[in-house]
Amino acid sequence: MKILMASSEAVPFAKTGGLADAVSALSLALAARGHDVRIMLPRYYGIDTRDLRKLEGELGVPMGGGEEWCAVYSAVLPGSSKKNPVPVYFVDHEHFFGRDGIYGSSGETDFLDNPRRFTFFCRAVFQVCRKIRWTPDILHAHDWPAALAPVFLKFWERPLGPEGEFAKTASVLTVHNLGYQGIYGKENFFYTNLGWDVFYRAGFEDGNMMNFLKAGLYSADRLNTVSPTYARETQTQAQGFRLDGVLRYRSDHYTGILNGIDTKVWNPKTDRLIPQTYSVDNMAGKAAAKAALQKTFGLPVDADIPVFGMVTRLTGQKGVGELFGPAYGSAWSICRDMKVQLVLLGSGEAWCENEIKSLTSRLPNFRARIGYDEAGSHLIEAGSDFFLMPSRWEPCGLNQMYSLVYGALPVVRNTGGLADTVENYHQETGSGTGFLFDDLTPAAIYNTVGWAAWAWYNRRKHIEAMRARGMKRNFSWTESAKQYLAMYADACSMPNLVGQHNFVGPPNKVGL
Ligand code: ADP
Ligand code: GLC
Secondary structure (H helix, E strand, C coil): CEEEEECCCECCCECCCHHHHHHHHHHHHHHHCCCEEEEEEECCCCCCHHHCEECCCCEEEEECCEEEEEEEEEEECCCCCCCCCCEEEEEECHHHHCCCCCCCCCCCCCCCCHHHHHHHHHHHHHHHHHHHCCCCCEEEEEHHHHCHHHHHHHHHHHHHCCCCCCCCCEEEEEECCCCCCCEEEHHHHHHHCCCHHHHHHCCCEECCEEEHHHHHHHHCCEEEECCHHHHHHCCCCCCCCCCHHHHHHCHHHEEECCCCCCCCCCCCCCCCCCCCCCECCECHHHHHHHHHHHHHCCCCCCCCCCEEEEEEEECHHHCHHHHHCCCCCCHHHHHHHCCCEEEEEEEECHHHHHHHHHHHHHCCCEEEEECCCHHHHHHHHHHCCEEEECCCCCCCCCHHHHHHHCCCEEEEECCHHHHHHCCECCCCCCCCCEEEECCCCHHHHHHHHHHHHHHHHHCHHHHHHHHHHHHCCCCCCHHHHHHHHHHHHHHHHCCCCCCCCCCCCCCCCCCC
16 A cells, blocks of 8 residues: 655654654554555754755645745655665745744744644645655544645545546544644634635634644544544543544544554663663663663662652643642652652653752652653663653553563553553452552542552562563554554545535534
């Protein structure tokens, strides 16, 4: 199959979170099965054009009644096989992408012109295909920044009729996080060049605003999210972020496919970013990593004290309010009351960064590094005994899978992909791979960390058995790639007719 990934992030070129890991790893897994996979990304300022190849000529992209001109660069996705490499195409537009930051900067967390930037990107996807004379069987869009690509396919390209280049292309939209939908003033709809009838038929309408993700959810032929539990949760009012009605409406074509992990990058047996590699049969390297972690973060080097690690974006989704909220967060009492060490690497909301800095100055057993640090994240996974992830919602979550294979037992909230990958500890039998709790409250986090620390000090045999169990888990992308291929085949078999002229659809206000 010819598969085109349209995404705003892909490692190693642009990353703010797990989306970037997922897009590249899935592409490699599909290419390894012999498919022709290509990725399309904006050329952000941070991507050095000296490492890329420039395609000849310029590219015109219809936008807002006129045309925008841009250049196209290409590269090969690192990790690709020589036999079947994955090309990456970069859309280069100085005005839209020639600035620091992917979605925003510290001064402007969501760029004012994001609707325009990503409308442009989604429209450019088709023009690049024309330029390289390559038509995908599947257009696979990821999250709200690429969500207009399936909309353009359905309401611009397909109406060109059987002679149009994309007449046979089917689309898939993957929701990596329903918490980000791209909701903007509807005056931005102008940039799409689509008629106002399409504003309603394609499901853009969101109160008096325009919702990128919602339009994608109406328009794509097939939808999925990144874990089965999150697929169920998002169809409930409690966790549907106001789009649960749309997702229930499309439930016949909406599934959950668990992400895998890139086992070439995240593998304690081969990891070059940790002091010494290790495996379930030889754990000396894990002890060395723990000592290195304690030393690096300025904590007393002590093998007997359990280390709880965190690597996270500091934002409400990740439960940081309940952990670090001034006066009520539980990190303070955990570190004050328990014989544990807590180590954190993360960046995000300013209040949280400040609170963390303040806590580290008052607690001898809590150390943090504010910032983004690839090597640091590997050291934390390898050096920690437990990994804390009290997410409010978690579509999949990669870190708990990394920590399982690195022998750091996850302490996580029972939600989304966390519920699908971590099995709760059973105190009587010793079964399980981690520690789960239901309520997102400071007390529940406190109690569950306390439970894990209790098991560390009183049930060490259980801890070691759980560790071994987790390290043997196989989270490779192979299985998920098969499920994506099945979804692609299904998408090609029958397009989604919602909003087509011959379709008398439901009111556009479903779920709103
Ligand atoms: P999300 O995408 O919601 O942030 P995931 O668990 O799916 O959550 O993915 C997060 C990814 O980002 C992981 O690869 C993790 O290691 C990485 N990451 C997050 N914060 C940092 C940081 N401060 N430094 C290094 N890596 C980070
Ligand atoms: C999102 C989600 C995360 C998921 C990642 C990759 O960022 O928050 O749970 O693992 O996408 O799919």
